[in-house]
Amino acid sequence: xxxxxxxxxxxxxxxxxxxxxxxxxxxxxxxxxxxxxxxxxxxxxxxxxxxxxxxxxxxxxxxxxxxxxxxxxxxxxxxxxxxxxxxxxxxxxxxxxxxxxxxxxxxxxxxxxxxxxxxxxxxxxxxxxxxxxxxxxxxxxxxxxxxxxxxxxxxxxxxxxxxxxxxxxxxxxxxxxxxxxxxxxxxxxxxxxxxxxxxxxxxxxxxxxxxxxxxxxxxxxxxxxxxxxxxxxxxxxxxxxxxxxxxxxxxxxxxxxxxxxxxxxxxxxxxxxxxxxxxxxxxxxxxxxxxxxxxxxxxxxxxxxxxxxxxxxxxxxxxxxxxxxxxxxxxxxxxxxxxxxxxxxxxxxxxxxxxxxxxxxxxxxxxxxxxxxxxxxxxxxxxxxxxxxxxxxxxxxxxxxxxxxxxxxxxxxxxxxxxxxxxx
Numbered sequence: 001x002x003x004x005x006x007x008x009x010x011x012x013x014x015x016x017x018x019x020x021x022x023x024x025x026x027x028x029x030x031x032x033x034x035x036x037x038x039x040x041x042x043x044x045x046x047x048x049x050x051x052x053x054x055x056x057x058x059x060x061x062x063x064x065x066x067x068x069x070x071x072x073x074x075x076x077x078x079x080x081x082x083x084x085x086x087x088x089x090x091x092x093x094x095x096x097x098x099x100x101x102x103x104x105x106x107x108x109x110x111x112x113x114x115x116x117x118x119x120x121x122x123x124x125x126x127x128x129x130x131x132x133x134x135x136x137x138x139x140x141x142x143x144x145x146x147x148x149x150x151x152x153x154x155x156x157x158x159x160x161x162x163x164x165x166x167x168x169x170x171x172x173x174x175x176x177x178x179x180x181x182x183x184x185x186x187x188x189x190x191x192x193x194x195x196x197x198x199x200x201x202x203x204x205x206x207x208x209x210x211x212x213x214x215x216x217x218x219x220x221x222x223x224x225x226x227x228x229x230x231x232x233x234x235x236x237x238x239x240x241x242x243x244x245x246x247x248x249x250x251x252x253x254x255x256x257x258x259x260x261x262x263x264x265x266x267x268x269x270x271x272x273x274x275x276x277x278x279x280x281x282x283x284x285x286x287x288x289x290x291x292x293x294x295x296x297x298x299x300x301x302x303x304x305x306x307x308x309x310x311x312x313x314x315x316x317x318x319x320x321x322x323x324x325x326x327x328x329x330x331x332x333x334x335x336x337x338x339x340x341x342x343x344x345x346x347x348x349x350x351x352x353x354x355x356x357x358x359x360x361x362x363x364x365x366x367x368x369x370x371x372x373x374x375x376x377x378x379x380x381x382x383x384x385x386x387x388x389x390x391x392x393x394x395x396x397x398x399x400x401x402x403x404x405x406x407x408x409x410x411x412x413x414x415x416x417x418x419x420x421x422x423x424x
Contacts, residue, residue: 003385005036009045009352010365012052014341016321018365023050025348028384033342047356048379049365052340053111053349054300055331058238058259058288060117062089062097064104065409066293075208075268082293095122096409099402102130104298106394108375111349111383112337114202114236116175120158128166131388131396133349135335136162137175137202140190142182152189159197169384173200179225180211188228200336201230205237208270212242222250231256236334238288241271248274252281257334260326262306264290275307276316286331299375300327308370320366348385351378
């Protein structure tokens with residue numbers, strides 16, 4: 001007998017079509033889809049779409065603390081501003097910011113995510129508490145007085161200690177910041193380490209015009225990265241906004257996944273990734289929110305909508321199914337997860353989207369999911385069959401307490417010149 005059955009909903013099937021079906025869950029996985037035998041416990045999905053939890057392929061969870069801190073700046077000025085503030089971030093700050101991000105992700109339908117920042121042992125602790133599934137990387141930027149070999153030894157210790165942590169919900173990866181902040185030697189060493197430890201590696205790649213022009217000026221471009229061994233099916237490349245046709249073919253040939261972050265790219269004025277061209281070359285394109293500082297929120301529904309609209313703005317064809325796959329199936333493939341589909345044997349990472357809302361009432365439910373829904377429409381969320389939010393109420397984290405603590409943290413940062421709401 002299954003632990004529980006989700007009944008009465010419309011299931012988003014692997015072919016991205018909706019069908020009436022029950023979903024049985026047992027031992028953390030989906031055991032049956034269709035007509036299911038009775039279970040001791042049922043979850044009523046009436047008026048809901050039962051769909052895979054969304055997979056955020058690129059974010060920086062502690063940056064919820066810096067939301068709104070460096071506004072109205074273009075990328076280079078924003079990066080300088082944000083790095084100055086990040087220099088003051090402590091391990092306990094990282095834990096707090098990650099907790100807030102987990103609350104936001106649970107409430108908006110994300111069940112798995114790729115996360116890169118500093119003090120990631122403290123982020124791991126917060127994520128363990130939340131019940132979410134995360135792939136974590138402790139970022140590498142060369143310099144700052146620490147010898148490269150010592151820095152990489154520290155990152156390897158983190159990768160090995162926290163891989164398959166928290167009952168397997170937390171895994172690890174290597175995370176060189178970008179080819180602009182890491183030498184080819186560092187990239188080559190990290191690539192080799194990822195192969196030896198059988199983990200992913202992620203980096204910001206071709207995010208800005210300046211980075212692309214610098215690589216081209218050095219007669220490098222992606223060929224240098226190819227020589228380091230970085231380009232492989234283990235690589236998750238964030239952004240790739242300035243990838244040209246030749247770059248896209250190289251990414252495809254090497255099985256590289258690309259995390260498209262449309263909102264942060266627009267907000268920081270760096271451009272729009274050539275997603276249609278990537279899909280045409282069979283690059284595995286997934287979606288991310290980026291951190292809450294550059295992206296504004298952790299809401300993957302907003303990322304889906306923006307990605308779809310940007311493609312249409314370029315007068316290019318897009319299919320709702322492709323956008324939904326970017327946020328589910330493709331993200332799972334990039335992170336190496338048996339998730340992203342409502343399918344027997346897959347992880348029971350599932351969300352229920354309440355469609356009985358004025359803004360979701362219409363002719364095409366899939367269109368509503370992509371163009372009309374927001375994270376606030378997620379009613380119930382579970383990871384590995386454990387219900388993290390039921391009927392809009394989070395179960396494992398004290399949401400109000402976390403928000404109050406973050407607000408106090410912000411209020412205490414007067415030296416950072418945070419804007420405060422006027423007191424009436």
